[in-house]
Amino acid sequence: MSSEKRRNILFVDDEGSVLKGLQRMLRRFRNDWEMTFVESGQAALDYLGESPCDVVITDMRMPQMNGRELLSIVREQYPHVVRIVLSGQANIETVIEAVEPTHQYLSKPCDPDVMRATISRACGLRDLLHDDALRSLVTRIDSVPSLPSVYQELHEALSDPETTVSTVGDIISHDGAMTAKVLKMVNSAYFGTTQDVTSGHQAVAMLGVDMVKTLVLSAGVFSQFTAAEMQRFSLAEFEEHSQRVGAIAEAIMLDGGGDKETAACAYTAGLMHDLGKLILMKNCATEYSDVIERSQTENRPLGEVEQQIFGTSHAAIGAYLLGIWGLPDDLIAAVGFHHQPFVSGTEGFCPLSAVHVANAVDHSVEAVFACDRVDEDYLQQIGMAHKLPEWTALAEQISQGAN
Numbered sequence: 001m002s003s004e005k006r007r008n009i010l011f012v013d014d015e016g017s018v019l020k021g022l023q024r025m026l027r028r029f030r031n032d033w034e035m036t037f038v039e040s041g042q043a044a045l046d047y048l049g050e051s052p053c054d055v056v057i058t059d060m061r062m063p064q065m066n067g068r069e070l071l072s073i074v075r076e077q078y079p080h081v082v083r084i085v086l087s088g089q090a091n092i093e094t095v096i097e098a099v100e101p102t103h104q105y106l107s108k109p110c111d112p113d114v115m116r117a118t119i120s121r122a123c124g125l126r127d128l129l130h131d132d133a134l135r136s137l138v139t140r141i142d143s144v145p146s147l148p149s150v151y152q153e154l155h156e157a158l159s160d161p162e163t164t165v166s167t168v169g170d171i172i173s174h175d176g177a178m179t180a181k182v183l184k185m186v187n188s189a190y191f192g193t194t195q196d197v198t199s200g201h202q203a204v205a206m207l208g209v210d211m212v213k214t215l216v217l218s219a220g221v222f223s224q225f226t227a228a229e230m231q232r233f234s235l236a237e238f239e240e241h242s243q244r245v246g247a248i249a250e251a252i253m254l255d256g257g258g259d260k261e262t263a264a265c266a267y268t269a270g271l272m273h274d275l276g277k278l279i280l281m282k283n284c285a286t287e288y289s290d291v292i293e294r295s296q297t298e299n300r301p302l303g304e305v306e307q308q309i310f311g312t313s314h315a316a317i318g319a320y321l322l323g324i325w326g327l328p329d330d331l332i333a334a335v336g337f338h339h340q341p342f343v344s345g346t347e348g349f350c351p352l353s354a355v356h357v358a359n360a361v362d363h364s365v366e367a368v369f370a371c372d373r374v375d376e377d378y379l380q381q382i383g384m385a386h387k388l389p390e391w392t393a394l395a396e397q398i399s400q401g402a403n
């Protein structure tokens with residue numbers, strides 16, 4: 001893509017013939033990428049010691065230093081470098097073992113377009129999260145919300161195949177305040193539940209485990225902020241906007257052909273998309289109040305004024321936190337780029353697209369921060385521009401249905 005910076009990519013494989021094959025296959029990207037090919041982990045480390053590098057793509061099984069060992073060192077010494085494993089290994093355990101020091105996994109043979117999309121997406125997120133202004137702002141923040149413990153418990157329980165729906169209900173019900181908050185959301189109009197849901201168990205049975213897990217995440221995160229800390233905006237309105245954007249993003253994702261999993265991701269990202277605003281308001285109250293005031297009086301998008309004053313935005317701060325919590329990249333990208341999907345490096349219709357549209361439409365329907373506009377060029381580029389009127393109607397229906 002011509003709008004992107006030229007990336008330095010380092011390929012590592014002990015088989016010269018594989019490297020030659022890659023070189024041939026990827027020749028057409030030579031204007032976008034500066035490519036270097038080396039035959040061992042040590043040669044890769046020597047290269048990294050001397051040259052700038054954006055991405056390392058390595059084979060797993062290599063003599064002396066294998067891919068996992070190489071990537072662990074890269075993570076330690078060059079944390080800004082995107083790490084990708086490209087491996088033909090079918091042994092699932094070795095692959096899982098490799099995942100930890102890896103950002104992404106690609107299997108051999110790899111389609112060049114899949115590789116390009118993976119690199120572009122991973123670099124977009126890396127650029128966002130390794131930005132100096134963001135880092136220096138984060139160091140000023142004393143109070144960072146923690147990942148809710150009930151969410152963590154659910155996450156662990158759900159990775160155990162023995163866990164039943166009733167166990168999940170038990171975990172939620174242990175925390176009374178959490179249950180009350182989740183039930184309030186479940187009984188709100190966004191879910192169209194026809195009967196009152198009165199217990200954690202019933203919520204799990206009706207909405208499914210994944211949906212309840214998402215609600216626990218947002219209830220647990222938002223409850224770490226108080227209305228008194230929010231000065232310039234209402235926490236209640238904030239939560240309502242977040243819930244509407246979640247519901248709209250999910251509907252858009254499904255309408256655009258997304259599956260259950262991507263729709264769930266769009267929903268969670270919609271709920272969390274403005275989390276960075278809460279963090280800024282709680283930690284930099286005076287400056288952030290000024291930013292909001294300026295955005296309103298000068299009629300400029302909030303993200304633009306934030307960029308001018310802080311050098312970063314609420315979207316990037318939210319994404320940064322979700323990254324620390326280990327949430328998936330698609331979710332982080334949907335939050336981090338919700339105002340600027342164009343610079344994300346993602347291609348095609350994805351949860352980010354849905355959250356971007358849902359947020360802009362909801363802000364304009366509610367006439368709050370109405371400068372957040374849908375980027376129609378972006379929709380054009382992903383082939384979804386024709387869907388905008390339909391999605392706007394869908395969003396209005398959901399927003400109004402909830403009032």
Ligand SMILES: [Fe+2]
Pocket residue numbers: 273274314315338339359
């Ligand atoms: Fe936003």
Ligand SMILES: [Fe+2]
Pocket residue numbers: 241245273274359363
């Ligand atoms: Fe928003």
